[in-house]
Amino acid sequence: xxxxxxxxxxxxxxxxxxxxxxxxxxxxxxxxxxxxxxxxxxxxxxxxxxxxxxxxxxxxxxxxxxxxxxxxxxxxxxxxxxxxxxxxxxxxxxxxxxxxxxxxxxxxxxxxxxxxxxxxxxxxxxxxxxxxxxxxxxxxxxxxxxxxxxxxxxxxxxxxxxxxxxxxxxxxxxxxxxxxxxxxxxxxxxxxxxxxxxxxxxxxxxxxxxxxxxxxxxxxxxxxxxxxxxxxxxxxxxxxxxxxxxxxxxxxxxxxxxxxxxxxxxxxxxxxxxxxxxxxxxxxxxxxxxxxxxxxxxxxxxxxxxxxxxxxxxxxxxxxxxxxxxxxxxxxxxxxxxxxxxxxxxxxxxxxxxxxxxxxxxxxxxxxxxxxxxxxxxxxxxxxxxxxxxxxxxxxxxxxxxxxxxxxxxxxxxxxxxxxxxxxxxxxxxxxxxxxxx
Numbered sequence: 001x002x003x004x005x006x007x008x009x010x011x012x013x014x015x016x017x018x019x020x021x022x023x024x025x026x027x028x029x030x031x032x033x034x035x036x037x038x039x040x041x042x043x044x045x046x047x048x049x050x051x052x053x054x055x056x057x058x059x060x061x062x063x064x065x066x067x068x069x070x071x072x073x074x075x076x077x078x079x080x081x082x083x084x085x086x087x088x089x090x091x092x093x094x095x096x097x098x099x100x101x102x103x104x105x106x107x108x109x110x111x112x113x114x115x116x117x118x119x120x121x122x123x124x125x126x127x128x129x130x131x132x133x134x135x136x137x138x139x140x141x142x143x144x145x146x147x148x149x150x151x152x153x154x155x156x157x158x159x160x161x162x163x164x165x166x167x168x169x170x171x172x173x174x175x176x177x178x179x180x181x182x183x184x185x186x187x188x189x190x191x192x193x194x195x196x197x198x199x200x201x202x203x204x205x206x207x208x209x210x211x212x213x214x215x216x217x218x219x220x221x222x223x224x225x226x227x228x229x230x231x232x233x234x235x236x237x238x239x240x241x242x243x244x245x246x247x248x249x250x251x252x253x254x255x256x257x258x259x260x261x262x263x264x265x266x267x268x269x270x271x272x273x274x275x276x277x278x279x280x281x282x283x284x285x286x287x288x289x290x291x292x293x294x295x296x297x298x299x300x301x302x303x304x305x306x307x308x309x310x311x312x313x314x315x316x317x318x319x320x321x322x323x324x325x326x327x328x329x330x331x332x333x334x335x336x337x338x339x340x341x342x343x344x345x346x347x348x349x350x351x352x353x354x355x356x357x358x359x360x361x362x363x364x365x366x367x368x369x370x371x372x373x374x375x376x377x378x379x380x381x382x383x384x385x386x387x388x389x390x391x392x393x394x395x396x397x398x399x400x401x402x403x404x405x406x407x408x409x410x411x412x413x414x415x416x417x418x419x420x421x422x423x424x425x426x427x428x429x430x431x432x433x434x435x436x437x438x
Contacts, residue, residue, distance in 0.1 A: 006320040009065035011047040017298040017402040028389040063320040088324040090269040096292040116201040162202035167195040205276035215315040216366040218256040264362035302423040
């Protein structure tokens, strides 16, 4: 019988190491999968940016597409939107474009997930309306007559200090200002410019956890928001780069449940979530969980990088054999969650009991049981082969190139190279220990 092929399309124009590691890992594993007496090979192919016939572009040979970054490229985004009814996309742009920070805060807070007090504030600066380059003049009086005067000081007192003023559409901590009183809040708002802002209460936290979710696979990582450079934020401290078991099993369970619930609710296959464990009440608060382009760079993730690549490879292979584009029904599943909420309110269910019920819905959406069974049956040697790849010359070459591309000052490259190779060797050691390999 002829062996057929399953095609995984890969598109990530910005993360050099992630794309190359992913395609090389799948090639190294070389999955041979048999379904109902039919043999399949799994291959990857990059999704090229090229002209396409708009009226005849609804077909594709891909069985699943990893779509990272198309929201920045209207040309790609339009094509993938057309293809979304024919092939599963990781991720689907529609939901990410529809859901922003505040709609997410409002809906998840409504379900009972802990969100710090947050107020959305209109933009401070409307000077762009006076821009003579605007072809159609906009009259300020038509805009401002629909605006209601507000007392910023009163909002600050309601939210509580310390607080963070940050752009509603922000990312990467750009434009974030910490304020500790009304005077600082006013100064920060006055210079905030043309972007609508959020004012969010600052949690006095004992642990900052950033988790990456890929399908039902959730990976919590310690995060140091105070690090001077973004590439050092997953380093635990100067004394100890990586710390295992930095949160309790109960805390880990709750964090995993929260991001799985959020991702299933919105239909997000690949997303990250930032959570703070409070010193004051031991509650877990989520502060950022709508990331259309989660950090997947070896330079920042280092030790955690192989785990993210492996999770994406397994989910892509699974989706290639289990098409999910027809399962994506944006907003169609929401009533199930609100039904749980209604039941919880009537019966007086605890917070944990609500999370357990929400998680069951999320596991149904991600087909968690079916996914685990697929991996056990068809990818039994996945971890061993992945360890071979990440211990080999091909990945070492990718890591070396990634370091050279990121650190442009020649004198610092040798030190950084040794740093990242050391972190990776530690991952190899831990993985061998986990797998029982000497």
